[in-house]
Amino acid sequence: MALIHGGQLQQVAEKYKIPMADWLDLSTGVAPISYPVPDIPLSAWQQLPQQNPELIIAAKKYYQCAQLVVTNGSQAIIKALPELYRQRSKAIQTVYLPERGYKEHAQAWEIAGFTLHFYHDVLPGITELEPNSVVVIINPNNPTGQFFSRDIIKRYHQRLKQLNGLLVVDEAFIDAMPDEQSYCSEVIFGGDCEENNLIVLRSFGKFFGLAGIRIGFLVAGKYWCKKFSELLGPWQVNGPAQIIAEHALNDRAWHNQQRNKLHTLRERQETLLWQVFSSELVSAIEGCDLFLTLSFHQANNAKVLYHLLCQQGVYCRLSDEQDTLRFGIALEDDFKRLDSACRQACNILT
Ligand SMILES: Cc1ncc(COP(=O)(O)O)c(C=O)c1O
Known part of the structure; x- marks a missing residue:
């Protein structure tokens, strides 16, 4: 049986009848800032892929x-x-x-x-x-x-x-x-x-x-x-x-930059989520610099909030147990939207 993961925006968009382009998708733990893709030589598209020895060297060093x-x-x-x-x-x-x-x-x-x-x-x-x-x-x-x-x-x-x-x-x-x-x-x-x-x-x-x-x-x-x-x-x-x-x-310099950026965004998002949901509703926020998971005093609030957020085009991940919500890290430009969608969901809930 195929398991449900985050990132299934197509299905969720259809269900809530909101065009895909209008969503704030925080359903995965994929960083919101991507490594800038370099130019790819035509030969890489034309030829069958061989093992790239330069990649192996880079990977051994990185890992x-x-x-x-x-x-x-x-x-x-x-x-x-x-x-x-x-x-x-x-x-x-x-x-x-x-x-x-x-x-x-x-x-x-x-x-x-x-x-x-x-x-x-x-x-x-x-x-x-x-x-x-x-x-x-x-x-x-x-x-x-x-x-x-x-x-x-x-x-x-x-x-x-x-x-x-x-x-x-x-x-x-x-x-x-x-x-x-x-x-x-x-x-x-x-x-x-x-x-x-x-x-x-x-x-x-x-x-x-x-x-x-x-x-x-x-x-x-x-x-x-x-x-x-x-x-x-x-x-x-x-x-x-x-x-x-x-x-x-x-790209060592990019790794450091990415870590710093993700860490800052995570801290700000964690503060935002605590402010919006408050400790009366949320019992814990855990995670890492790539996602934040909210647990609730009343477990069934996770499911209700998930639905209320989706209605506003904000897609997070409802856990398989249906009792926690995981948010990927948002870009600073999206904080305002996240904040107001969460507030609106809270108002309806309480
Ligand atoms: C904990 C964990 N391990 C492994 C994977 C698989 O990731 P990938 O196949 O992209 O390396 C995932 C995907 O979300 C994951 O959450």
Whole structure:
């Protein structure tokens, strides 16, 4: 069954009978500021895409890792991983996942017949992990924003190595944070220390504001890189996307600028949302510099507010549990509209 995500503006626009161009779409965690797309040589459109060695160099530097595979988004890895993991380890397996989190992980493992255990806020007890089990950590988590330090992740990594299990760290939204928070640099590969107990996923489209080009990275040891390269085959990522990503990953000054801008916008938007909704209605605002998630004292207010905002052409993401609202970060020019739509929705609600 296809899962519902943000970004389905076409359907929402049809439902609320508002032309697509008139919406303020904050339904995803894609940055509202995009990396400026460089000129693309005609050859990149004409030729079948080969692996661009310059992109690999740029990506290894940006992700601070020794080995990676370029994919057409980390989703490709999420979907294919369970079947590949079964080939590696045939024993009965348990997968630990966040109760609230990007649901594609849970769906992929469930379809492949694994037993799912959901954890809430705290990771599963380290001594309770079963042999060959898999722990999925989304860091920071989408939509809760929960973040685990490298030290904590390392403890799970070590334990899963002993158990011949697998740690999956999904860092789709980590780019807006300082580089040293990422777990990518822990990936060891080659020689005797062949690392096959760790996979880190990186998403390109969110931080760089270019979700449409579909590119992502698997950071892992030799074993997983080989398995996925074989499975995905040639022409995974189109040539223009590889050129754009190469430029973007190399542009250190732009990364710093983007982080600062996103951080400032997030702070202002958080203040705006607290002012409009107030602590009488909202119990918490959590997230990261790419999205903000609102929890409500009365859970069903999320659904009502979602509908009232859509009626005004403001599209945010109602959680699968229908009890929180996630807002992507808006541009400063859109704050006024966001503010007045939220106020109007609040007035009708109360
Ligand atoms: C936590 C998380 N991981 C992975 C993905 C997949 O992103 P992509 O395939 O664009 O890398 C998403 C998409 O929204 C996500 O929210």
